[in-house]
Amino acid sequence: EKPGLELAVVSVPSYACQRHTPLLHHNTTLTDALSILAENAELSENEGRGVAFRRAAALLKSLPQEVRGAEQLRGLPCLGEHSLRVIKEVLEDGVSHEVETTTHSEQFKAMKALTGIFGVGAKTADRWFREGIHTPSDLQRSGHTLNRAQRAGLQYYDELNLPVTKSEAVAIGQIVERAVHAVLPGAEIILIGGFRRGKQTGHDVDFLITHPDEGREEGLMPKVVSWLEAQGFLLYQKTTRNSYLESKEGPARPASNMDRFERCFSIFRLSTDNEGREIQTGREIQTGDDPQTYSPTLTNTDPHTHSDTHPHSKTDSHPLPQTLVFPKPQTSDFPRLPQTPDHAQKVSWVLGHSQCSGPRSWRAVRVDLVVSPYSQFAFALLGWTGSKLFERELRRWAVHEKAMTLSSHALYDRKRTQYLRASSEEEIFAHLGLEYIPPCDRNA
């Protein structure tokens, strides 16, 4: 047997939701190249092309070994002509001409920089680019009227483009849990998104909130937001109410892939040293102290201190629901933090450094909160764990292979014309006739 031909005889299923796709894999050089082209297609609002590159990359991520020659790929699904051409180029020359051209193009760089502003999508970025705006500082100088999200996005640009670490996610989780339990005891909070898939960093932190007594979760978000705001934890928030029940299309025919849960897009003010660790260990903080004046004297600086004990850090095959387990705080007298960050140091991305001198003890972090009724919890969990491509593939599998409609709210069987209930992700996979794929293997 010739070395390196094994892959051709490995049978790889064509839907990403049929495969195990770990976070770490053997073909990063190839998938990095394809991801750039996917990103470029998405920024150019060419969704179909973007998906094609994403599917090709996801296939390579699921392979059990490194691809060394294009001949190894014969017979494998998901590899279109264009993707194959790029793969061959990278295998032979180490780089792809198209990828190089893309990463160096003014348009790509500008679109990335502008869509890197929270609240700015591809359409808006493209309009600005055509006006000659290529960077956030161009935008700031342009005098364009920005909405509230975009203003916050510009104000915290640098920080929001800094990866959020797992320990920061856990620290945010503790704050969210305090807030939720303060207004609704017995509610359950679970870390979702990339962190649930085992990622060590993310662009944001995502949480799903529910309560075992259906109905108790209604109207929860405004209360949680008020609590967080009163404690000075929010730099920005926009809450959207649950529009699922009143929507006309129903779960069988969702108008779009967007779900309709009560949801809060926010920017948290997370203490990065002293105060943050005080919260994590649940120790009392002297009320009235300005957190910014705390001196960073604690020695616990290991960013992974809390990640190993996290119940959803890697594999997660337990029946649901489960709550995050955070150390319980010993005092209900939570410190009052400044209501607005105005007097605090603002990061000026234009200058590239803080406008004020002296250390700052907090950073801005994007946080998404989603509230789901208990009966939809498994669907919400599956729909919000990602990856985005994995979700897309699940829905595609459901429609094309099973004549079912899957959303983050429900699963509908079109042949039997009924909804299929599920209280765990395992049950949903079983309804769909799929092998259960744990969150850590959904990194398609």
Ligand code: DCP
């Ligand atoms: N999601 C979705 N459709 C949306 C929004 C979210 O399917 N319109 C799902 C898939 C994502 C998950 O929610 O995996 C969280 O969204 P993120 O954009 O935060 O994605 P990740 O958490 O996977 O990535 P990152 O680590 O960059 O935050």
Ligand code: MG
């Ligand atoms: Mg996320």
